[in-house]
Amino acid sequence: MADNYKTTKNIDPDTVADWRWQVISARPRRACSDFVYAVTTTGVFCRPGCPSRLPLPRNIRCYDTAGEAEAAGFRACKRCGGGIMPPASSSA
Numbered sequence: 189m190a191d192n193y194k195t196t197k198n199i200d201p202d203t204v205a206d207w208r209w210q211v212i213s214a215r216p217r218r219a220c221s222d223f224v225y226a227v228t229t230t231g232v233f234c235r236p237g238c239p240s241r242l243p244l245p246r247n248i249r250c251y252d253t254a255g256e257a258e259a260a261g262f263r264a265c266k267r268c269g270g271g272i273m274p275p276a277s278s279s280a
């Protein structure tokens with residue numbers, strides 16, 4: 189028994205190992221638009237850095253583009269735009 193081992197009851201190890209989850213869980217202040225993550229429990233997709241509550245890893249599906257998430261039946265988050273709308277401040 190590895191009692192000291194981190195409890196992973198609610199966490200899908202495959203998701204946690206995914207680099208995208210690392211980005212999501214780090215909640216970057218600068219929105220990252222390299223991918224979006226959809227939340228299966230709410231049916232919306234967000235981009236990393238969204239101010240919404242962090243979902244459980246096992247409820248997350250990652251997509252390369254907002255279009256892919258939409259095609260999978262998710263809709264854009266109203267708070268972050270789901271990656272469709274560009275970040276408010278862009279120097280590009």
Ligand SMILES: [Zn+2]
Nearest residue numbers: 234238265268
């Ligand atoms: Zn969002």
